Amino acid sequence: MKTFDKQLQAQHRPMTEATKDLVRIPSFLVEGGDGYPFGKAVHEALRKATDIAADLGFRTWYDDKGYYAWAEIGQGEDMIGVIGHMDVVPPGNPEYWTTPPFQPDEREGKLYGRGVQDDKGPMMAALFATKALMDAGVSFNKRVRFIFGGDEENQWRGVERYFQHEETPGMGFTPDAEFPLIFAEKHILQVVLSAPNQGAPIMDLGDAFNAVPGEAPYNGPHQDELAAKLDELGFEYERTDAGIRVLGKAAHASLPEKGVNAICRLAIALDAIGCQARTIRFLAQTAGMDYHAEAIFGPVADEVSGKLTFNVGRLIITEGEERLGIDMRIPVTADKEEVAGKLREAAARFGLAYQQTGGKGSLYVPLDHPLVKTLLAVYRDVTGDENARPLAIGGGTYARAMDNCVAFGPNFPGSPETAHQANEYIILEEMYRAMEIYAEAIYNLTR
Numbered sequence: 001m002k003t004f005d006k007q008l009q010a011q012h013r014p015m016t017e018a019t020k021d022l023v024r025i026p027s028f029l030v031e032g033g034d035g036y037p038f039g040k041a042v043h044e045a046l047r048k049a050t051d052i053a054a055d056l057g058f059r060t061w062y063d064d065k066g067y068y069a070w071a072e073i074g075q076g077e078d079m080i081g082v083i084g085h086m087d088v089v090p091p092g093n094p095e096y097w098t099t100p101p102f103q104p105d106e107r108e109g110k111l112y113g114r115g116v117q118d119d120k121g122p123m124m125a126a127l128f129a130t131k132a133l134m135d136a137g138v139s140f141n142k143r144v145r146f147i148f149g150g151d152e153e154n155q156w157r158g159v160e161r162y163f164q165h166e167e168t169p170g171m172g173f174t175p176d177a178e179f180p181l182i183f184a185e186k187h188i189l190q191v192v193l194s195a196p197n198q199g200a201p202i203m204d205l206g207d208a209f210n211a212v213p214g215e216a217p218y219n220g221p222h223q224d225e226l227a228a229k230l231d232e233l234g235f236e237y238e239r240t241d242a243g244i245r246v247l248g249k250a251a252h253a254s255l256p257e258k259g260v261n262a263i264c265r266l267a268i269a270l271d272a273i274g275c276q277a278r279t280i281r282f283l284a285q286t287a288g289m290d291y292h293a294e295a296i297f298g299p300v301a302d303e304v305s306g307k308l309t310f311n312v313g314r315l316i317i318t319e320g321e322e323r324l325g326i327d328m329r330i331p332v333t334a335d336k337e338e339v340a341g342k343l344r345e346a347a348a349r350f351g352l353a354y355q356q357t358g359g360k361g362s363l364y365v366p367l368d369h370p371l372v373k374t375l376l377a378v379y380r381d382v383t384g385d386e387n388a389r390p391l392a393i394g395g396g397t398y399a400r401a402m403d404n405c406v407a408f409g410p411n412f413p414g415s416p417e418t419a420h421q422a423n424e425y426i427i428l429e430e431m432y433r434a435m436e437i438y439a440e441a442i443y444n445l446t447r
Contacts, residue, residue, distance in 0.1 A: 003136065004132055004133065004136045004439055007132035007133070007135045007136045008129065008132040008432075008435055008436055008439060009432075010132070010135070011128040011129070011131055011132045011135075011435065012428075012432050012435070014128060014131075015124050015125060015127075015128035015431075015432075015435065016106070016111060016428060016431075018052045018124045018127075018128070019104070019111065019116060019120055019121045019124045020104040020106075020111070020113070021048060021052070022045055022048055022049065022052075022086065022115065022120040022124070023102060023104040023113035023114065023115050023116055023120060024102055024103070024104065025041050025044050025045045025048060025102070026041050026088075026091075026101075026102045026114075027039075027041040027042045027044070027045035027086055027087050027088055027115070027150075028041070028042075028087065028088050028089060028090045028091075028114075028153070029042070029087060029151065029153065029154050030042075036065075036066035037065065037066050037067060037150075037151075037157065038066065038067075038087060038150050038151050038154075038157075038158070042066065042086065042087050042150045042151075043066040043150075045086035045087070045120075045150075046062060046063075046066065046068065046069040046086050046148055046150055047062060047069070048086075049069055049071070049086055049123070049148045050062050050069045050070075050071060050148070052124070052127070053071030053127060053146065054071070056127065056128070056131045056134075057073070057131070057134060058071035058072060058073050058127075058146070059071065059072045059073070060072075063161065063162075063165075065161075066150065067149075067150055067151075067157065067158045067161040067162070068147065068148060068149050068150055068158040068159060068161060068162040069086075069147075069148045070145055070146060070147050070148065070162070070166070071127070071145070071146045071148075072143055072144065072145040072146070073130060073134065073140060073143070073144050074140030074141070074142055074143040074144050074446065075140065075141075075143065076140075076141060076142050076143060078141075078142040078143070078170055079142060079143040079144075079145055079167065079169040079170055080142055080143070080144050080145070080169055080170070080171065080172050080442065080445045080446060081145050081147055081168075081169025081170075081171070081172030081173075081402065081405065082123075082126050082127075082130075082144065082145070082146045082147070082172055082173060082174070082175065082438075082442075083146075083147040083149070083159065083169075083172060083173075083174045083398045083399075083401065083402070083405070084119045084122065084123035084126075084146070084147070084148060084149070084152075084174055084175060084176055084398065085119050085123075085148065085149040085150065085151075085152030085153070085158070085176070085398065086119075086120060086123075086148050086149070086150060087149070087150050087151055087152055087153050087154075087158075088114050088115040088118065088120070088153065089114070089118075089153050089207060089208050089210070089211055089420050090207045090208065091114050091422070092207055092211075092214065092215075092250060092422055093214075093215060093422070096214070096250075096422035096423070097422050097423055098112070098423055099112055099113075101113060101114040101422075101424075102114060104116070106428075109427060109428055109429060110425045110426065110427055110428065111425060111426050111428055111431075112423055112424065112425040113424065113425075114424055115424070116424055116425060116426045117410075117411075117417075117418050117419045117424055117425070117426050118176065118419035118420065118424070119152070119174075119175070119176045121410070121426050121431060122175035122176060122409065122410040122431075122434070123146065123148070123175060125175065125410060125431050125432075125434050125435045125438060126146070126175045126435075126438040126442075127146055128435060129435040129436070129438040129439040129442065130144060130146075130438075130439070130442055132435070132439055133439055133442060133443060138443060140446045141446050141447060142445070142446045144442055144446060145167075145169060147159065147162060147166075147169075147398075149162065149398060152176075152398060153208065153210065154208075154358070155358055156360070156398075156401065159398060159401045160401075163401065163402065168402055168403075169402065169405075170404065171370075171371045171403075171404035171405060171445070172402070172404070172405050172445075173371075173375065173399065173405060173406055173407065173408035173441070174397045174398040174399045174405065174406075174407050174408065175407075175408060175409050175410050175434070175438065176397045176398065176399075176407055177391075177393060177395060177397050177407035177408070177409070177411070178391060178393070178407070178409065178411045178412075178413070179379055179383075179388070179408070179409045179410070179411065179412050179413065179434075179437070180375070180376055180379040180380070180385070180388035180389070180390060180391070181372065181375050181376060181379065181390050181391070181406050181407065181408045181409075182363075182390070182391050182392070182393050182395075182397065182399065182406055182407035182408075183364070183365050183366075183367060183372055183390040183391070183392065183406055184304050184305050184332050184362070184363060184364045184365075184391075184392035184393070185305075185332075185362060185363035185364075185392070185393055185394075185395065185396060185397060185399065185400055185407070186254075186305050186306075186308075186309075186329040186330055186331055186332060186362055186392075186393070186394045186396075187329070187330035187331075187332070187334070187336045187359070187360070187361060187362045188327070188328070188329060188330075188358070188359050188360040188396045189327075189328045189330060189336060189339070189340060189356065189358075189359045190209045190210075190325070190326065190327050190328075190356070190357050190358035190359055191325075191326050191328075191340075191343065191354060191355060191356050191357060192323055192324065192325055192326075192355045192357050193279065193282065193323075193324040193326065193347045193352040193353065193354060193355075194321060194322060194323045194324070194352060194353050194355065195278045195279070195321070195322050195350075195351050195352050195353065196320065196321060196322075197277075197317055197318065197319060197320055197321055197322050198276070199276065200275065200276065200277030200278075200279075200280070200317050200322060201218070201220025201221060201275070201277070201317065202220070202317055202318065202319065203218065203220070203315055203316065203317045204315075204316050204317075205217070205262075205263050205266070205314065205315040205316070206263055206312070206313045206314040206315060206325065207313070207314075208313055208314070208420075209253065209311075209313040209314060209325045209326070209327040209357075209358070210252065210253040210254070210311070210313060210327050210396075210420070211250060211251075211252065211253060211311075211313055211420045212248070212249070212250055212251040212252070212253060212256050212258075212259030212260070212261050212311055212313070213248060213250065213261060213262045213263050213312075213313065214247070214248050214249055214250030214259070214260075214262055214421075214422070215245055215246065215247055215248065215262045216245070216246040216248070216262035216263045216265065216266040216315075217240075217242065217243060217244070217245045217246075218243050218244045218245070218246065218266060218270075219242050219243030219244075220243070222273055223243055223244055225273045226244060226269055226270065226273055227239065227244060229269045229272050229273050230244075230246065230265075230269050233265075233268065233269060233272075235247075235265040235268075235269060236248075246262045246265050246266040246269070247260075247262060248260035248261055248262030248263075248265060250420060250421045250422060251420065251421065252395065252417070252419055252420045253309070253311035253313060253327040253329070253394075254309065254329050254393060254394035254395035254396070255309075255394065255395075255417070256291040256309050256310070256311045257291050257309075258417070261289065261291075261311070261312055263283075263312050263313075263314075263315050264283055264287070264288060264289050264312055265289070267279075267280045267283035267284045267312075267315075268283070268284045268288060268289070270284070271283075271284030271285065272284070277317060277322055278322055278350050278351050278352055279315060279317070279322045279323070279324040279352065281350055282324070282346070282347065282350040282352055283312060283324070285350075286346055287310055287312070290310070291309055291310055291311070292307050292308055292309060292310060293308070293310035296310075296342055296343060296346045297310075297339060297342050297343075300330070300331060300334050300339065301331055301334075302331040302332060302333040302334060304331070304332045304333060304364070304392050305331045305332045305333075305362075305392040305393075305394070306331065306392065306394070307331070308328065308329065308330050308331060308334065308339065309328065309329045309394050310326065310327075310328050311326065311327045311328070312324065312325070312326055313325050313326070313327050322352075324352070325357075326343075328343075329394035329395075329396075330362075332362045332363075332364055332392070336359075340354075340356070360396050360400055361400065362400070363397075363399055363400035363405075363406075365404070365405075365406050367390060369404070371404055371405075371406060371445075372390060372406060374441070374444055374445060375406065375408050375441055376388070376390060377444075378437060378440045378441045378444060379437060381440065382433075382436055382437045382440055383412075383433075383437075385413075388413070393407075395407075408438075408441065409434050409437060409438070410426075410430070410431060410434040411430075412430055412433070412434075415427065415430060
């Protein structure tokens with residue numbers, strides 16, 4: 001890669017500015033907004049991605065229905081895929097952001113904004129790394145196609161439509177996780193537990209199934225009693241003009257132990273003071289603050305991918321209904337149907353109906369697969385880290401959307417994980433290092 005140093009450095013600033021342009025678009029899901037399946041902002045982000053790629057010299061195509069887009073360079077029948085997404089999770093409470101989430105802010109060597117780490121910045125890093133190869137006169141012996149999805153943070157309808165209508169790459173990677181690479185991803189199961197509301201207080205808590213909620217506002221009855229119980233339990237909260245705001249710590253649902261679930265804290269306290277909502281009683285008397293929910297499932301784990309995780313991401317109680325949104329990450333070798341059956345049985349004991357609303361199968365690419373061996377060798381060559389080992393995670397990336405695909409960066413070992421959190425940021429020097437890795441990876445994969 002020393003051959004391409006000059007070309008890579010020339011793309012640092014353009015890559016950063018392109019990421020800022022994308023972050024300015026608030027591309028979180030708005031179902032059917034302005035006639036687009038995921039909302040007008042997601043459509044604009046997909047369009048912007050293809051505009052950026054076209055300006056760099058890529059051939060581009062945009063699905064005019066607003067589901068996906070792609071950009072391609074190179075020739076030949078064989079294709080390498082780089083697959084990522086232009087949608088983001090909602091920003092959450094703006095009070096927790098130092099600067100507005102959709103106004104990118106560059107300071108002290110970092111770039112802040114929703115989507116800089118997940119996944120707009122990494123996709124731009126890989127795209128501009130490929131531009132550096134183009135400027136260096138590299139001949140691509142295979143096509144390299146960047147696939148931009150529009151619904152990764154929810155139901156993956158963007159890439160599902162892509163693979164229904166478009167060509168599937170022979171192998172590839174998604175820049176949406178960690179280095180050195182991810183060779184295994186747990187099953188994902190998302191469910192809603194529901195029941196008629198029989199007098200429970202109205203609530204609308206959490207932003208997304210796959211995010212640990214960092215706060216849970218409550219403006220119902222018995223607030224003084226609730227505050228006293230929160231004090232007794234040692235759960236942080238604030239009194240506000242609107243009521244009580246129970247505090248936690250936001251995190252990604254694949255790593256719930258890195259956060260503190262404010263909805264679960266509120267549920268435990270409300271149950272203790274006699275709240276009769278079925279969803280509240282279910283949470284308090286089963287999972288509680290146990291992110292593995294062993295009271296429901298018992299110990300579920302394997303050597304490849306670790307323990308089952310259980311995250312409560314949404315709690316909605318209207319005048320007519322209670323709805324609890326749960327996201328689970330199930331070990332690669334575990335029986336997903338058996339796990340679902342245990343949750344269904346536990347929910348029924350509290351009078352809750354079970355409905356699966358989303359899910360993805362697991363990913364496992366053997367360690368001796370040529371893709372794994374190539375990318376691992378690239379990472380070790382660029383970083384000098386000979387001890388790096390492929391990882392298994394609970395996160396769900398687009399790698400599982402196609403065969404022969406793994407997640408590859410951009411986060412380095414020990415780097416902060418800020419996706420889905422307030423003040424999401426990337427360290428620019430690390431992203432520039434990732435560009436070097438992506439350039440060598442694409443160069444080698446196209447050989």
